[in-house]
Amino acid sequence: MNVFTVSYNHITDKPYGDYYNYNEDSSAPCNNGTVRDFAQVFLPTLYSMVFIVGFIGNGLVAYVLIKYRERSNMMDVCLLNLVMSDLLFLFSLPFWAHYAAMNQWIFGNFMCKAVTSFYMLGFYGRIFFMILMMVDYYVVIVHAHASLFSQHHSAKSGMAVAAFMWLLSLMASLPIMIFSEEKKESNGSTCKPEYPPDTYWRQFGYIELNILSLILPLLIMVFYYSQIIYTLKSQKKHKAIRLILVLIIVFFVFWTPYNVVTFLYLLHHTGHLQSCEWQQNLGLSMQWVETIAFSHCCLNPIIYTFVSKRFRTLFVKALKELFPGCFKHAEQN
Numbered sequence: 001m002n003v004f005t006v007s008y009n010h011i012t013d014k015p016y017g018d019y020y021n022y023n024e025d026s027s028a029p030c031n032n033g034t035v036r037d038f039a040q041v042f043l044p045t046l047y048s049m050v051f052i053v054g055f056i057g058n059g060l061v062a063y064v065l066i067k068y069r070e071r072s073n074m075m076d077v078c079l080l081n082l083v084m085s086d087l088l089f090l091f092s093l094p095f096w097a098h099y100a101a102m103n104q105w106i107f108g109n110f111m112c113k114a115v116t117s118f119y120m121l122g123f124y125g126r127i128f129f130m131i132l133m134m135v136d137y138y139v140v141i142v143h144a145h146a147s148l149f150s151q152h153h154s155a156k157s158g159m160a161v162a163a164f165m166w167l168l169s170l171m172a173s174l175p176i177m178i179f180s181e182e183k184k185e186s187n188g189s190t191c192k193p194e195y196p197p198d199t200y201w202r203q204f205g206y207i208e209l210n211i212l213s214l215i216l217p218l219l220i221m222v223f224y225y226s227q228i229i230y231t232l233k234s235q236k237k238h239k240a241i242r243l244i245l246v247l248i249i250v251f252f253v254f255w256t257p258y259n260v261v262t263f264l265y266l267l268h269h270t271g272h273l274q275s276c277e278w279q280q281n282l283g284l285s286m287q288w289v290e291t292i293a294f295s296h297c298c299l300n301p302i303i304y305t306f307v308s309k310r311f312r313t314l315f316v317k318a319l320k321e322l323f324p325g326c327f328k329h330a331e332q333n
Helices: 007-012 033-067 074-102 108-142 155-179 201-231 235-240 242-269 276-307 309-322 324-332
Strands: 180-185 188-193
Touching: 033 074, 033 276, 033 309, 074 108, 074 155, 074 276, 108 155, 108 180, 108 188, 108 201, 108 242, 155 180, 155 201, 188 201, 201 242, 242 276, 276 309, 309 324
Parallel strands: none
Antiparallel strands: 180 188
């Protein structure tokens, strides 16, 4: 049996082998070949599309934020680091696409750890910087003129806060980064976490994912946003926080289904949902919720452009500078 891990299933040692044969120690494993065959064709195509669209969109956003920054503020610092998180995440997808298509890992142990690290840092970085944006908005609106950034009047302070958020992302990612390794087997190599026997690291991965990527951010953002809404008095200020609200809503809409299926995998590992039918349904469900979750990387640039008037103006300005011939032709017509 080819057992291999691709993308976010990597987090909790859910190899795509799990999709069609989770009971590796069973004498009569479930036959989920249909799920495996579907994953081998569907996932490389999906990852490739998300990588191309997401890389172009986030690359343009990064260009705008860097080229047209007038002064440093926490909003721009968070947006730039959100883009960096998406780019780290996207960088891993071509490797996972090849892994899914070929049924084996050919890039070596160093790249196994490196690609996993990029993936994990990108995922948790995105969550923590959205939380930071919400906290800063709360301080600015509820405690006026006390922005986490303007309070210190220094670009170095903003960089220090960003560095701290990346440190939190590293700490959250560390268990998977440490245990992930290439393992050579009779039918090829795999790249997945190799947990010590008789430990709870796998279950810890499921619980950590649900808490840090869903429960904790949801509680924090609901609390702070309710305080902001209570404080706001004018429609103008409502518009000022529209971008972060849309980013948060879209994030939870696209990633909550994945967290739900991950929780069901936790139940599976604790002795529940053991039937072959459940295993097959979980495998198919994971592929579809991954499709939804990974597409989120492509949406952030669209959100920045259409929700923020300032960013939309700068984005059009950047396109005119990058592709002057196209805009001159359009204006002539």
